[in-house]
Amino acid sequence: MKSADVIIVGSGVAALQLSKRLRSDLNVIIITKSNVQNSNSYKAQGGIAAAIGEGDDYRQHADDTLEAGRFHNDPDIVIKMTKEAPALIKELVEEGCPFDQASNGLLMLGMEGAHRQKRIVHGGGDATGQRVIDFYLHRKNKKTTIIENMTVFELLVDKNQNSCFGVNGKNSDGQIESIFAPHVVIATGGCGQVYSFTSNAETVTGDGIALAYRAGAAISDMEFVQFHPTLLYVDGKAQGLVSEAVRGEGARLVSEDLTFIMDGIHPQGDLAPRHVVSQTIYQYIKNGQSVYLDISSIKNFQTRFPTVTQLCESNGIDLRKNLIPVAPGSHFLMGGIETDLYGKTNILGLYAIGEAACTGIHGANRLASNSLLEGLFFGKNLASWINLQTNQNSIRQSIPLKSFVKEVQPPLPDISELKERMMEFTGIVRTKQGLERHKKWLEQFQVKKWLEMDYSTLTKEEITKVFMLISSWLITSSALDRTESRGGHFRADFPYEDDSHWLRKKIDHKRHSEKDGKNEQIKATLTT
Structure with a gap:
């Protein structure tokens, strides 16, 4: 039996910021399903936003x-x-994080959409994410242990006290391990x-959200999925991210005949919010036209964007032609496990930070380069709260478990088919007919029964399939419920925002009811 003061499931920037800021006397276990450098945080290209x-x-x-x-945020x-972003950056710089x-x-400061x-x-x-993650790994606390290649399949919850006290996971050998922490x-x-x-x-397959949902945590805003406008698109497949910073440096989106496709679409043109750009590119591709990033205006492209250059060259793109073929693809989830300012959920002892959490920061669509910032901010907030607690390492016996x-x-579904159907029916453009059709397809796999099943006999691959099934069902159900278009959620049958009914409402799929958020006047002008 293993125990710690804090268990962190995941190893991105939010996890490592939390671990670094926890008291030095606390024993921390970080669990990651792959290796510690295989995360969205590590892959993050753009950077960190700060005024x-x-x-x-x-x-x-x-x-x-x-x-x-789209004013669905908590202001x-x-x-x-x-307000705290500049101080967070200053701390990293003073500690030696190698920013440009x-x-x-x-x-150096870049521009993004x-x-x-x-x-x-x-x-x-x-390569911002790589530098930040490597910076944290080199400064890991002595009392922090990282367990790689472990799939957590269950949260241990005291059903009488509605409190979480540990996890069950399958290690690299497929054996079950229980780890306990308050x-x-x-x-x-x-x-x-x-x-x-x-x-x-x-590795990003919705595990944490599915785990929390099964345990009884409130889940909100799952319909809001951000589709990044510019994934490298070769031979009908998305091969990787082409950073929004490329457009920030002057690249333009063009059609096959070199027409600037964002002209007249939005006042910010190629740097319009991501949902606007993604929907525009999507319409061109649906009409049989290819879309490219024209990088001819960027001097020293290979030096400024070495990661994108390597990606393009490894996929046979000749950058001397100054055209990078692109298509939109899933990039960021604005919804997730509902939390407060400190990452606390409605289950005692259970917290969520980073992209798995729905914090109120991103609303219906994340602003570029706010994701690493969110991880830094909430990792610090949660550490400050846990550091004040005194019930460390209290392992309870004979608990009535959920x-x-x-x-x-x-x-279980074929994963390739599930992914294709999600892209088609719960993707960039949605309709009631398509969503109902896809939800019915998902429910033939008895989603609600899977929520109550014992996963201890499943393989790690089967566990991942179940988590993907549950997450897909949550997104699709939420998208069907929201009869308007807002941010990353676009309904062709309800193409406009409906502030009178939907501005502040969130869908909580644990209690299956609509509820008003905490915002009062979130469209009010911000003042000093």
């Missing part, structure tokens, strides 16, 4: 965040995060791999 440039201000950053989120939390600097020693100022701090050109943190990322086109690491049934296993 540190001349003429910029955290209120402008907050305004841009609310606008991109109080948005302001808290954007100009010749005068100041941090829906930002009105250059405020994106980056490292290694387009604080259990979900930091597993989103669920981008449920789509056939995605920028996400292959029970799961052992029955004949229902069937």
Whole structure:
């Protein structure tokens, strides 16, 4: 039997920020289903948003965040995060995190979509995530243990006290291990791999959200999926991310005849919010036309974007032609496990941070480069809360657990078919008919029965399939419930925002009821 003071499931920036900031006397176990460098955080190209440039201000950053989120955000939390962003960057710089600097020693700042100022701090050109994660790994606390290649399949929950006290997982040998702690943190990322086109690491399959949902946690806003406009598109497949910073440096989206496709679509043109750009590219591709990034205006492209250059060259793209074929794909989940400012859920002892959490920061659509920032912000907040607690390492015996049934296993879907169907019916453009058709297809695999099943006899591959099935069902059900278009959720049959009914409402699929969020006037102008 293993025990710790804190268990963190996941190993991205939110997890590592939390671990680094916890008290030095706390024993921490980080569990990751692959290796610690195989995460969306590690793959992050763009950077971290912070209002540190001349003429910029955290209120402008907050305004841009609310606008991109179509005012479904929690403005109080948005302001808290954007206000603290410069200090978070300063701390990293002072500790030696290698961000890119100009010749005068100041941090270089990039521009990305829906930002009105250059405020994106980056490292290694387009290798920011890699630099930040490596920075944290080299400064890991002595009392932090990382367990790789373990799939957590169950949260241990005291059903009488509604409290979480540990996890069950399958290790690299497929053996079951139970690990106990008074604080259990979900930091597993989103669920981008449920789509056939995605920028996400292959490990990002909705595990944490499915785990929390089975345990009784409230889940919100699952309909809001951000589709990144520019994935490298070769031979009908998405091969990886082409950073939004490429457009920030001046690249333009063009059709086959070199027409600028974003002209007249949005005032910010190629740097419009991601849902606008994705939907525009999608329509061109649906009409049989290819779309490209014209990079001819960017000098020294290979030096500024070494990661994108390597990706293109490895897929046979001749950058001397200055055209990169692109298509939109699943990139970020704005919804997830509902939390407060400190990452606490409705289950005692269970927390969620990073993309797995629905914090109120992103609203209906995430502003570019706010994701690493969110991980830094909430990792620090949760650490500050846990550091004040005194019930460390209290392992309880003979607890009445939430029970799961052992029955004949229902069937599981073919994952390739599930991903294709999610892209078609619950993707960039949705309709009631398509969503109902797909939900019915998902429910033939008895989703609700899988929620109550015992997973201890499943293989790690089967567990992943179940988590993908549950996550797909949550997204599809939420998309069917929201009869409007907002941010990353676009309904062709309800193509407009409906503020009178939907501005602040979220779908909680644990209680299957609509509820109003905490926001009062989230479209009010931000003031000093």
